[in-house]
Amino acid sequence: MLDILREYWLLFLVGQYPNGPLGGLVATLLVAICGLGLALPCAMAIALGRISPYMPVRIAAAFVVHTVRGTPFLMVIFWSYFGLPILLGRPINGFVTLVGALVLYESAYLAEAIRAGIEALPRGQREAARALGLNYWQTMGLVILPQALFNALPSLLTQFVSLIKETSLGYVISVNEFTFAAAQVNNQLLTKPVQVFSILALTFFAVCFTLTQTARRLERIVARRRNGMAKDGEPTALLATEPTP
């Protein structure tokens, strides 16, 4: 296993980068970070839509969330693969395809995490903000969302782990990322699948496990802060940071 790492560590890390497209673990992380960065604003919009005072907006947001939750991510990838070039009017590379699919898919999941964060806030917060004379957008932007995002921080980090794991599906449409790099190495060696796929799995584990543990620690910190704030003595339940495959 070590000799494979010594031979191919650069391919695992950055793919064929200086002479070709960026790939490997760095591309995987880059895709995940871009996906999260672009999905967050969309998720906030959907979350606000889910709790909007206007029923048509609520229905539309719920429709988006449930449709995405009912579709396999692989299907979303194919929609992005075939649909995005037509929407944008020009061919796109695998990197953009994968980021597009992640934004579409994860917006719905992140929105639910943010909504849970909003709903965990006492109603008094919104009423107090309105009583101070803030309008809807000021209430949301200055009072509700900052607190809700803090509450949702552990769930958001857990969701980021899911994003990292989901980038591996880029392999199916031959995007240059970590899983694809491992498959390339496997094709070159042919006789050492156990070692190659162990390297792949262990590296993913190291990255994701670190983040998962951080999310758990954050959850305890957030829970302590929130219980300190809730004066009525009722310990608020932990926000679910359920991981998804």
Place this chain on the structure above:
Amino acid sequence: MGYTLDFGAILSGEHLRWLISGLRLTLELTLSSWVLALVLGVILVLLRSSGIKPAEWFVTAYVEVHQNVPLLVQVLFWYFAVPELLPEAGRIWLNERNSEFLLVMLALSFCFAAYMSEALRSGMRAIPQTQHEAGRALGFGYLRTMQYVVIPQAARLAIPPLINYSLLLFKNTSLAMAIGVHELTTQTRQIENDTFRTFEAFTVSTVLYLMISFVIMAGGALLERRIKREGR
């Protein structure tokens, strides 16, 4: 754009047959993995609460590994690496059958067993010890205490995540495409290659996936409501 939608090419003749066979395989994969995952999940929970330290460590490690490695990587590992680890006879046995289906089913089951065991455990853990004691004080034996006091309350907490994981299990059967199992996603791609009707093919299969997902979601919501009522 001059592009007219034509679902006829997909929803008739040979292509319809491909679609139906793909759907059937997806459902078979979902059901068989679901049953095996639940059985393994229960075994994992029992091991974890057994009080034997090495068994508890094993389950903790098992759960963390399966939750922190992408499912596709697990599927690829089962497909490419696990047969290499088997003795000669096992490999021949696998090659003679349609090993792809079996291997992806095992990958899904072993992965979702980890998730399901966590859902079951969080349900069990939320029931305070005093509930056990109260059951015993009422004169119930261990099994009756479990049956009438602990499990009804634990189930109420465990069933929502279990339904969520069942839905995810169903959706993730599409990963079988990566190793060439002819389930719904693979068949969709084949139809698309055969007809060049990309949008029609993917619309039809997305709608099929959505319909089954909605059935799972609605069934789950019904079940949750019923359990809540009974628990009162």
